[in-house]
Amino acid sequence: MSGEKLPDQLVRMWRLPIGPRLGRPAELDVDRVVGTAVTLADRAGLQGATLPKIAAALGVTPMSLYRHIGSKDELNDLMADLGFGPATELAVSQGEWRADLRRWALAQLEVFRRHPWLTQLPISGPPRGPNAIDWMDAGLRALRATRLDWAAKVGVIMVVSGYVRQGFVLAHQLEHGSRAAGLDQARVEQNYGRDLARLVDPDRYPDAAQLFGSNIFQPPPVVEGSDDHDFTFGLELILDGVAAAVLDAEQGEGDAS
Template sequence: MAEPKMPDELMRLWRLPTGPRLGRPAELDVDRVVGTAVALADRDGLSGATLPKIAAALHVTPMSLYRYIGSKDELIVLMADLGFGPATEPTGPDGDWRTRLRRWALAQRAIFQRRPWLAAVPVAGPPRGPNAIGWMDAGLRCLRATDLDWAAKVGVITVVSGHVRRAFVVASELEAGSRAAGLEQIQVERDYGRDLVELVDPVRFPDAAGLFAADIWERPPEDPDADFTFGLELVLDGVAAAIDRTRTQN
């Protein structure tokens, strides 16, 4: 009985040949098509990497691109894997999972900051491409010295990377809203606090009223990354608790 054939889209993702090549070498290949798409996304955002625009940049017809990518959805997967690039090697003292995992998270955040369009790529399943697997491998390596089992390690890196992505999306949306209003983010927050303190009834919403009456809305944050850092450290505290719990059970 013949073994099942690996899907063509997975072979293209790993740059494996999908069949015999006859005749002259092709003028294009997967790397050139996907590299052009990433360059367009870097310049114009994900919506700027349409098949007609990619084809125009390569001086071919849009239909001819389907020889190298199976579909627009497959192209997005290929772009995301290339866009993230090879994983950064997690560094830190031996056994210091927290420092290494924090640096792993910060390295991912730096990629989103450099290529914001990656945050708009839908999450269509677990990692499949070589670069995505490389980031998974690096995250798992951060946790190598812990007693967590494989399922827990996968859960940890999924939650950490999810925080990085979501925090970047929220910050970008808030920044876009501030720009649309023609205001700095600190002014938006001040206006929010001043407006709500007048509306929130302390009898109906006692704790929320206490929040809006506090002076946090008037004080600009000392660290613009404070929200991201707080969330990341909160997640890492949870990981530490899970590691301690596993150690005591063993």
């Protein structure tokens, strides 16, 4: 390394030692502040993890938190990294990139289910924290056996992780909307299909009219795991696209040789 000083935010995020400390250990540190923030967010959503509420839970003043988190934006980054946790338990199959990437995506989905507030945090830039890098590393490992170059690999994991995030947000919004209306999701879709079938003119919207005239919006038979059908369908479409890119890379390398 060049010896240049790392930004304070990265020093705190990676929990690097700042220098020798004299006297008693500080009662407050980054881990306590961020851990408290995550606990509050898990209980009451992101609105429950404001600086005044974090300070009250710790028994300190809000201004004292800035000695450990720098800014509210930095707190968001620290919360995101802690909320995601490490991805080191994700095993890599020998050459089975699709299975590994699917497992990686589904593991992220489970993180969002445990911590729904994560999707409310703004995306402030590329991965920087140790856990975020751990997830990046796991995604890259899934693609290790492919002939994709680094730019393509990064592009793949960005597209997949973006899909997981948006897919969870959409499902979460639909679930809450249905709950607010006192209906389950199947009934909401059934009502939607029935109402639009009456409104859509087949002369003006021929293909849409056929869609609403079909039975796609009727409640499907109950099958274990069917709640994730739409998410899985979209994920497999993306993986199909990745498969095409992997094949192109293999063929391109073969042509070059």
